[in-house]
Each structure stands twice: as C-alpha cells, then as structure tokens.
Amino acid sequence: MSTSSETETRPKTRARTSSPRGARLALRDATLGRPDSPALTGVDVDVSPGEVLTVVGPSGCGKSTLLRTLAGLLPPLAGAAEQDGHPIDGPGADRALVFQEDALLPWRTLRANVELPLAIRGLARTERRQQATSWLERVGLAAQIRQLPHRVSGGQRQRAQLARALAGRPRAVLMDEPFGALDAQTRAGMQDVLVEVLHGTGATVVFVTHDVDEALFLGDRVALLGSGRLTAVRDVPSPRDRTAHDDPARVALRRDVLSSLGT
Template sequence: MSTSSGTEPVTRPPAGERTSPRGTRLTLRDATLGRPDAPALTGVDIDVAPGEILTVTGPSGCGKSTLLRTLAGLLPPLAGSVEQDGRHVTGPAADRALVFQEDALLPWRTLRANVELPLAIQGVPRAERREQAAAWLDRVGLAAQARQLPHRVSGGQRQRAQLARALAGRPRAVLMDEPFGALDAQTRSGMQDLLVEVLHGTGASVVFVTHDVDEALFLGDRVALLGAGHLTAVRDVPRPRDRAAHGDPARLALRRDVLASLGSSLGT
C-alpha cells in the first residue's frame, strides 16, 4: 500500500466489477455559493479535470463544505454556474458520490449490505452485487468483517466501508468532506494511502476537503485555497501522493505559501 517510491501501486479491479467510466469535469464559473441570506463564497472559478484529485483547504467556516455540497447538487449556486461536463448541475446524481467525516453507514445493515446499497439502487442483480461488494470489502481489508454491523467495528474500519460503498457504484466523481478528520494520526495516514490505492484505475475525479495542509499536499494534484469569502488561489502540488516528497524543496515552499495564505485569511 506504500507510495513512498512516488509510483502509484498497480491494483486490479475487484472480481466481477465492470469497467469504470472515465472521470468527469466539474466546473464552477463566477459562482456565488451559500444561503441567500448568508453567501459563503463569491466569484469562484474552478475547473476540476477528469481524473484529477483537487484538494480544498482553508480556515474553519470559509465555505469548504458549502463548495462540496454545491458540486454535489445539494445546494444551488446563488449566482454563476455549476457544471458537469458542460451541463448544468441541477441536483444530486448517482455518478457523484459523497463521503463524509461521519461514516453515514446504515446501522441495521452489515458492512457488505451497506456496500451493496448503491449497486441495488442501480438495479445490479443480487448475485452480482454481492460478489462486487465482497470484492470491494476485500480490497479495503474488511473481508473478515463483511457480516459485522457498523457498531461492531472501529471508526477506521467504518470509514473503509464507507469508501468501499462510495466506489462500488462506479462514480465518475467522488466528493469527500474531511473524511479522515476524526481519525488518529496513524489511522489517518493509512486511510490516505488506502484512498490512493483504491482510486488507482477508477478514473474518478476527486474533490477532497480538508483542514489539514499536509493531507492536502500529499493527496492533491492541485490544492485550492479558500479564505475571506473567496477562492484565493489554486496551486499545482509537486510530487503528489509521494511520501518521500515531504522534504522536497518545492513542496516545502508550497507548504509555507499555503500556511501564509491561511494565516492571512485568519487575520494573523
């Protein structure tokens, strides 16, 4: 699972899984986001390329989650436009999966039944969806826990199951709202590596919201910085998803710039 060499691990799709579609392009054009009585962000222009991992960071209350929910179709923009492959986003869609900090698993369903849920909604036959769910659970290291209810496993294992459920439906975009924020440092690092591993080969575009700068710079091809009601910058990340790059001069310079930007947003 390690990516310290800078080369992403090669993984095979789970047995029985159909070929995943390519990623999708998500675009915000001069968008104002939030509630009518309390806009959170104004003038936002972002273009997420198919297959890209865009991380989003900024101080608490800067609109990170609002941005994600707008891309998901849960919040309409107050002005401007939100598009998927050039078409306006008018509501939620099965090809845009959401992953939250709280695992949101259905407590009365086993882990396998939770992972089967998006496949059942898509009308996948029972035997096929059971095979795919079992393969995804094996892929995230939960084969032995497949029959367990969510309250019987750890928080890290619940997040693994949530990730498997999100990807089992073969989404073209995965929108992640601080999914590892409640985990301890070691578990969080392991989940980051697991995310890189299981995304490999899916082609999915990812928007990953985090308040952790190091997490943003490890995972993202680019990092978007929010602050003071605006998108302040979008920066390319040197050597993304490479554990050995933490001391790279270019990465360290970007980290300093990001922290300085966040400090300015906080008024420090």
C-alpha cells in the same frame, strides 16, 4: 483560469487511468451559500477528469458549501455549477459523497451497506454481493464483511464508507473531511487506502480537508479559500508520494499555504 490573487496552472498528466472516465466539474463565477448568507463569491475553478483537487481554508470559509454545490445539494446563488459542461441541477448517481461521519446504516452488515448503490443500479443479488465483497476486500475488510458497523473501529467504518462510495462506479467522488475524526496513524493509513483504491477508477475527486499535509499529499492541485473567495489554485509537486514530504518545492508550497491560512 485566474483567481483573485494569482493565475492557475493546468494540472499535469495523471498517473491514474480513466476507466470509467472521470467527470469534469466546474464553477463559473459562482456565488455559493444560502440566500441569506453567501459564503463564497466569484468562484472560478475547473477540475479535470481524473484529477484529485484538495480544498483547504480556515473554519467557516465555505469549503463544505463548495462541495455541496458540486454535489447538487445547494444551487449556486449566481454563476454556474457544471458537470461536463452541463448545469448541475441536483444530486446525481455518478457523483458520490463521503462525509466525516460514516453514515452507514447501523442495522446492515458492512457488506449489506456496500450493496446499497449496487441495488439502486438494479444488479441481481448474487452479483451485488460479489461486487460488495470485492470492494471490502480492496479496502482491507475481508474479515469484517458480516460485522455490523458498531462492532468495528472508526477507521474500518470509514473504509466501508469508501467501498460503498466507489462500488457504484461514480465518475466523481466528493469528500468532506472524511478522515478528520481519526487519529494520526489511522488517518495516514486511510490516505494510503484511498490512493490505492482510486488507482484505475479514473474518478475525479474533490477532497475537503483542514489538514495541509493531507491536502499536499493527496492533491494534484490544492485550492485555497479565504475571505469569502477562492484565492489561489496551486499545482502540488509529486502528489501521493510520501518520500516527497521534505522536497524543497513541497516545503515551499506548504509554507505558502500555511501563510495563506494565517498560521
């Protein structure tokens, strides 16, 4: 795939396993946005099964529009949005959305919130309660399963939202600045939780963020948006490795990304 400014390299082999296999997501020469105000034009990107693609760009550049198009909430104005080679024509149960606002139902306990996608799948009450409990334990909320959302912290609500998103066994997880409202320490902790709970799911992830360091920690590749276009897609050296923060290749990429953002 080529962008307007440089040629993309294909992602390297992932360390994460693929059970269930992640979805292949793609935009083909796509114009994205609303009919009266397109946000992005000529977008070509192919997200491999099991890949984590992070997306960065200045405010208002179309990051959320790109994510909502892949989610099936916004049809492309031109070109195509695809999953596994088929057009995305609306929301699907195998593509989960995670937002900055946790969107938990305030009258349901954390466990009852996580049970929702399992109930939609038709699981019996006992089974969905067991699975919801297991997911909450995986994100470190074993002691809070019976709490209502307003009784726990923002970071804990985001953990519960992540558990709810993954409980439905989606093949793709689309995340729109999910940690943007958290303080730096909680944010770093949530990044580590995300890496840990994704391990072994095989899910494809598209993660929108305005934080360059977050993008370079989480992503196998990082997509750069600006001036109404996808300007580059770059491989990230040693993704999800905290010790690689000062690696010369990572430092050089961070400098290039910040330059592309005009910062």
